[in-house]
Amino acid sequence: MSISRRSFLIGAGSGVAGAVIGAGAGIGFMTGQGWRVHSSVPRVMPVQTLAELPAEADVVVIGAGIAGLSTALFLNEKGLNTVVLEKGVVAGEQSGRAFGWIYSNGWDIGKLELTNQSKSIWQGFAARFGEDIGFRRSGNFTLIGSDDEVDMHNEWLKAALEVQPGMDSKIVTGADLDALIPGAGGKFKAALYQASDGTAEPVYSVSKIAMGAMREGVRIIAPCAARSVEREGGKVAGVHTEKGYIKARYVVIAGGAWSSLFAGNIDVRVPQLTLSSSMQRLSRIDGALPGAGYGPDFAWRMQTDGETSVGVGMSASPITSDSFRYLLDFWPTLKYSGDLVKVRLSQDFFRSLRMKSRWGNDEITPFEEVRMLSGTVDRKENDTALANLRRAFPQYEKAVVKEEWAGMIDATPDSTQFVTDVPDFPGLFLITGFSGNGLTTGPASGQMIAEMIAGEETTCDPAIYRFNRFTDGSEFVFRY
Numbered sequence: 001m002s003i004s005r006r007s008f009l010i011g012a013g014s015g016v017a018g019a020v021i022g023a024g025a026g027i028g029f030m031t032g033q034g035w036r037v038h039s040s041v042p043r044v045m046p047v048q049t050l051a052e053l054p055a056e057a058d059v060v061v062i063g064a065g066i067a068g069l070s071t072a073l074f075l076n077e078k079g080l081n082t083v084v085l086e087k088g089v090v091a092g093e094q095s096g097r098a099f100g101w102i103y104s105n106g107w108d109i110g111k112l113e114l115t116n117q118s119k120s121i122w123q124g125f126a127a128r129f130g131e132d133i134g135f136r137r138s139g140n141f142t143l144i145g146s147d148d149e150v151d152m153h154n155e156w157l158k159a160a161l162e163v164q165p166g167m168d169s170k171i172v173t174g175a176d177l178d179a180l181i182p183g184a185g186g187k188f189k190a191a192l193y194q195a196s197d198g199t200a201e202p203v204y205s206v207s208k209i210a211m212g213a214m215r216e217g218v219r220i221i222a223p224c225a226a227r228s229v230e231r232e233g234g235k236v237a238g239v240h241t242e243k244g245y246i247k248a249r250y251v252v253i254a255g256g257a258w259s260s261l262f263a264g265n266i267d268v269r270v271p272q273l274t275l276s277s278s279m280q281r282l283s284r285i286d287g288a289l290p291g292a293g294y295g296p297d298f299a300w301r302m303q304t305d306g307e308t309s310v311g312v313g314m315s316a317s318p319i320t321s322d323s324f325r326y327l328l329d330f331w332p333t334l335k336y337s338g339d340l341v342k343v344r345l346s347q348d349f350f351r352s353l354r355m356k357s358r359w360g361n362d363e364i365t366p367f368e369e370v371r372m373l374s375g376t377v378d379r380k381e382n383d384t385a386l387a388n389l390r391r392a393f394p395q396y397e398k399a400v401v402k403e404e405w406a407g408m409i410d411a412t413p414d415s416t417q418f419v420t421d422v423p424d425f426p427g428l429f430l431i432t433g434f435s436g437n438g439l440t441t442g443p444a445s446g447q448m449i450a451e452m453i454a455g456e457e458t459t460c461d462p463a464i465y466r467f468n469r470f471t472d473g474s475e476f477v478f479r480y
């Protein structure tokens with residue numbers, strides 16, 4: 001999901017970030033429909049990690065979400081001794097709170113190469129790890145209501161096929177659409193459909209990838225917050241952590257919503273803001289929608305257990321001290337993202353003023369104070385999404401809301417992640433700022449970082465993900 005017409009998955013939130021660590025079923029509250037579980041606790045399958053910090057590694061990866069874990073998998077494959085540090089819960093932040101789309105249908109043309117490569121990697125994980133990790137090639141739909149939109153999607157299709165001739169996206173209408181989604185052919189002009197797109201199961205997919213990585217030799221240490229990066233002769237020399245020091249030749253910052261704060265403390269400027277997004281899970285019903293898709297102001301995903309996840313179409317950026325720090329960086333974003341991003345004043349502003357932005361290697365850092373960043377569910381947005389889904393597909397009147405959750409998304413000004421070295425900091429790499437699409441693009445981005453560190457040619461072109469794209473005088477391109 002990106003900040004775009006395709007970015008329904010960035011739901012509007014109240015902008016009040018929750019910070020919780022622990023285990024449990026969540027906080028239940030009664031509604032007209034029965035119990036809802038509001039998950040501000042880890043939603044993910046727990047992973048047994050290592051407790052002791054090794055003295056040395058070739059590469060230290062900071063963050064055990066899909067980005068850090070994918071990077072570690074590919075580094076390990078290349079024979080580089082890799083340690084992943086996780087301050088809280090493996091996949092406990094965005095990677096375990098995502099909606100679960102793995103897709104390239106309707107994507108920014110420049111990102112299709114990386115996205116399609118990622119889909120192939122996801123496809124290979126089950127064989128690689130010898131178990132079902134929850135990935136399904138279950139298809140992705142954009143339901144289209146008007147002729148203008150059909151034209152717009154046809155234009156996208158033409159451009160996409162020019163750069164990726166093998167893509168299987170197509171416009172389907174009438175009886176063909178009905179065969180895929182019963183009843184949709186009569187309600188919608190058409191759908192942009194891609195059969196090879198898929199879904200993952202955030203509550204366990206990334207945990208299982210972590211377990212597979214450990215079986216292959218990656219060492220994951222948790223909970224263990226990285227505090228800072230040590231330099232010797234200008235180059236990376238190691239990482240200071242809450243458990244002591246680990247020597248390393250390379251460091252990869254894969255800290256999701258925290259990367260900018262971490263990098264700032266070592267004088268590396270990473271323009272990134274957090275956006276709040278809310279989701280919900282509905283009980284099984286007869287006639288549930290297949291695969292995943294986007295309708296008018298709602299999004300759905302069929303889960304592997306037959307329940308349906310539902311998301312919405314706006315995003316909320318709580319105003320924090322970063323909003324002012326990165327004001328100029330994000331100025332063009334407001335223009336290009338239209339009304340898809342709301343900016344809200346909330347308690348986050350006052351919280352962010354209290355949060356340290358500088359610390360010493362022996363001080364407690366914000367990473368230790370906030371072990372797991374969740375978000376506060378925006379129930380109004382969730383209710384609106386559900387009402388829109390029910391209007392289009394009345395069979396969902398029978399569905400009961402079983403869970404609501406939120407997550408904080410790391411967004412960059414151009415809605416594109418950094419997958420890059422840091423030019424003035426030899427040995428330091430960044431894989432962050434996925435802007436709501438990292439569950440899809442994390443694996444191929446991690447592969448690219450591993451290739452950069454190994455000094456190999458990258459499988460995908462890294463140009464649009466480079467570090468200095470906002471400062472090298474090139475044209476600003478908002479990629480959605």
Ligand SMILES: Cc1cc2nc3c(=O)[nH]c(=O)nc-3n(C[C@H](O)[C@H](O)[C@H](O)COP(=O)(O)OP(=O)(O)OC[C@H]3O[C@@H](n4cnc5c(N)ncnc54)[C@H](O)[C@@H]3O)c2cc1C
Pocket residue numbers: 001009062063064065066067068085086087088089090091092093094095096097098099100101102224225226227254255256257258259262277278279367371372406407408409431432433434435436437438439440441442
């Ligand atoms: C509600 C929601 C829905 C989404 N839906 C989709 C979707 O359908 N499809 C899609 O492609 N993407 C989706 N996304 C986006 C996707 O989840 C993220 O882009 C992706 O998970 C980012 O992965 P990551 O590894 O970069 O970050 P994260 O998963 O957030 O992991 C970063 C990790 O770094 C750790 N960390 C941070 N700082 C430190 C430190 N100093 N020391 C040690 N550890 C540290 C954190 O604790 C965290 O576990 C969604 C996101 C949200 C919130």
